[in-house]
Amino acid sequence: MNYLKKATLSLTVFVAGFSFAQTQDAVISAIIKEGTEHSQLKNYAFELIDVIGPRLVGTPQMKQAHDWVVDQYQNMGLEARNEEYGTWKGWERGTSEIVLTYPRLRSLDGMQLAWSPATKKGGVEAEAVVLINAANKAEFEAWLPTVKGKYVMVSALPPTGRPDYQWKEFATLESYEKMKEERESIEKEWNTRILITGYNTTELPKILEKAGAAGIVMSYWTGVMGANRIFGAETQKIPTVDLSLEDYGLLFRLAENGKKPRINVDVQSKDLGVAKTYNTIAELKGGEKADEYVILSAHLDSWDGAGGATDNGTGIITMMEAARILKAVLPHPKRTILIGNWGSEEQGLNGSRAFVADHPELLEKIQVVFNQDNGTGRIVNISGQGFTSAYQYLGDWLHAVPEVYKKELKTYFPGLPSAGGSDHSSFVSKDIPAFMLGSLSWGYGQYTWHTTKDTYDKIVFDDVQNNAILIAILAYKASEEAELMPREKRIMPLNADGERESWPQAKQPQRSKP
CATH class of the missing domain: 3.40.630.10 (Zn peptidases)
Incomplete structure (x- = not known):
């Protein structure tokens, strides 16, 4: 809601x-x-x-x-x-088993997004890479073929996994302000990184899928420890998975520091037509x-x-x-x-x-x-x-x-x-x-x-x-009540442009989704 x-x-x-x-x-x-x-x-x-x-x-x-x-x-x-x-x-959702296989063995906390395609039984193992920080669209397009057979990480990594209320309670004011500035800088840089590709966050997974990626890895952290939002996948043939912030951070840091981490993604959902x-x-x-x-x-x-x-x-x-x-x-x-x-x-x-x-x-x-x-x-x-x-x-x-x-x-x-x-x-x-x-x-x-x-x-x-x-x-x-409640409506206020706002118009439902 x-x-x-x-x-x-x-x-x-x-x-x-x-x-x-x-x-x-x-x-x-x-x-x-x-x-x-x-x-x-x-x-x-x-x-x-x-x-x-x-x-x-x-x-x-x-x-x-x-x-x-x-x-x-x-x-x-x-x-x-x-x-x-x-x-x-x-x-129908099935099991989600996501395992870090290199440079060490560890089960990762994550799950498929809704309507995400399944993998073959036993999963697909591949290297995980971070979306390129390209200088321009041409550089992104030149990088795109390199994602073939790899998992691509498409979310920014915040500087901290602690919620703001803990920073406010325990950090020095200087440390808290420094963290907020770093977070704002990371968000701005990542938004620019996405913008340079020429695609929005809905379109990008589809482009990576078309380029032959093994899957999409993301983390939609809410700002509260342990809580991630799970929405729907944009991919049609390859899985999209969401990792907890902690495990996404582990994978992200390994990839950014040249360790070429590998994961095995085994997700067993069912397409029911x-x-x-x-x-x-x-x-x-x-x-x-x-x-x-x-x-x-x-x-x-x-x-x-x-x-x-x-x-x-x-x-x-x-x-x-x-x-x-x-x-x-x-x-x-x-x-x-x-x-x-x-x-x-x-x-x-x-x-x-x-x-x-x-x-x-x-x-x-x-x-x-x-x-x-x-x-x-x-x-x-x-x-x-x-x-x-x-x-x-x-x-x-x-x-x-x-x-x-x-x-x-x-x-x-x-x-x-x-x-x-x-x-x-x-x-x-x-x-x-x-x-x-x-x-x-x-x-x-x-x-x-x-x-x-x-x-x-x-x-x-x-x-x-x-x-x-x-x-x-x-x-x-x-x-x-003796009578039906009257339906007289208020005079709507003026908006920022000085124009009278309108009563909401009824919208038709979406009755199908292929």
Whole structure:
């Protein structure tokens, strides 16, 4: 997930003296009791993150997750289905074994990128070289044939593997400033090195592949010890692997100092052709206004450097738990509560965009969308997304929430509409009130977002339980509201050029990837 935060007016949600003991609404009391005493969050997290694992679009695990989610909702007594909306490149991750074979023997910590081609069984051994620091494009072109049969290292090597917070705590000011200057110099030099080739970072691996390289070696370090981001490969025939910063540094230094290191890369992924893509939709049917909807929104897919725990396993299990609680205590809400478990958010909000495109009959009947997609922390901010009525309606619904579940929560009204970043944007662009429920960081940006560390142990279940109860209360209040929330939009501000900004335009989903 990535997201844009803009706000014009801040309001701290506060209800003086309001506590669980003073709650008068019997349904809210029952929601709190059910969510506190009978939580299924740990069970859901174990099955989704430990048993099924990462949920990269196009993989068997993604389809397994869709089917599992359907089963869970049906077991709750909800209607649930998988809705097909397209296809994607079918692929399955296998084992990754990367070994330094010369000048000494050592297993290296690394893995394939998503959709990377496999090697032959037993792997391919070859020398590893660093991308040339060419004086000009002609020199790069002259060097290019020398990469044939070699692994090419395409990432810069930072001067330190320690995070900034350790430097700030332990280093002298002079040492810290010196390190930052060195890091900036290295980054600038490497950017120039790439620029001189005439290709960008997406194109370069393809050029090296065409030149006959044995594979691409990189390291996308986040700045936190041990955490690397894992995205998709650009190569079609040779493997692309990411090494931990520590082992990439070892290999880089050996190559730069003329030791001609050799590695054996043995990666056993599977090309599965074409796979179908889905959204999983569940519904707690309403009564009096059953043809109107409150939507609980979270994306089911993930990148696959780790288990996809905080992006967005926690969002999924939160919405599952909120739905379970509501079914237990409010089996017949006024409006239908629809739970959207979207596919392929990480590849461009494709699942939610497809749902919006494929269900025009629902769009005018959606009361509100609550979306959760940024980690395991307690929900602490909500933007009005530019809807002028958000202040009244969200304020009223939040008023009913006991203080303990919202004591750190701030709202921003009217706010500005999100043009992307997560699935609420797919609805906002269609003038539907949809709100991102922003969470406390818990190091999300550098530590778990799309990284090798996004694992079950990073979940803070007390915070997730808080969120499930909060969302269940908001969904209940929104479902019982007398009328649909108005959709009047704010006047957009002027941009830096003095021109009036526009409301985000709806985008079509990408429905296939060869």
